[in-house]
Amino acid sequence: MKLTEKLTEIQRTLRVPKKRNNDFGNFKYRNLEDILEVFKKKETEYKVSLRFETKPVAVGSSIYIEAAVIFTDLESGEEIRSCAYAKEPPQPKAKMDESQCTGSATSYAKKYAFNNLFLLDDSIDPDSNQNIDSGEKASDAQIKQIETLCQKHNVNQAELYRKHRIKGKPSAAQAGIILTIFKKNFGDD
Structure with a gap:
């Protein structure tokens, strides 16, 4: 062979x-x-x-x-x-x-x-915009962390959600993607 x-x-x-x-x-x-x-x-x-x-x-x-x-x-x-x-x-x-x-x-x-x-x-990679989403809502801790990171890095949260096609509260998968993006771009944990 x-x-x-x-x-x-x-x-x-x-x-x-x-x-x-x-x-x-x-x-x-x-x-x-x-x-x-x-x-x-x-x-x-x-x-x-x-x-x-x-x-x-x-x-x-x-x-x-x-x-x-x-x-x-x-x-x-x-x-x-x-x-x-x-x-x-x-x-x-x-x-x-x-x-x-x-x-x-x-x-x-x-x-x-x-x-x-x-x-x-x-x-499908979790960083991909094709990530499979179970629909489970993001935890309060994830939401709070996104809000904190948006303020810290002067990111417009409404625009960020719009860019990721999030209406209302993000799913856990969407929040995970956003937090991963913050980690990659700014090194935030």
Whole structure:
């Protein structure tokens, strides 16, 4: 079996459920360790190996972590690479030192390099505007946090809700998306 055939078969059969819960954003996710735990079962079956290479890359004044996943056929030596990037924040986020920010960006880039290669992320990302919404209303704590962050960062809450097509009180999923956006843009927890 050629490496591309092995890759296609692994893409077809690899399933990693999102079993972790982010209480802050109210969504389920999987981390890199969850993914690798499931993938390791495929290595022996298909006689393949996986390794990562990471390095910082400067783009203007921004620093990105480039992660490459190298998928190797142990029988032929043939390789397929996939890369992804994650931006380091210009300042460490709250409760994180610089090395933790680098580690977080590295893990994120590795996860998405892997997902790109194996077409893993077949479910809708919580950051996506296509997020499946159960209709459950946002908690009072989520609403209060959105209000506080809007005031702190001079964001017009009514305009923010309009932009996200929210009429009245947001759902828990919509609130989670908005809070994730604040976290990405401003580093707020």
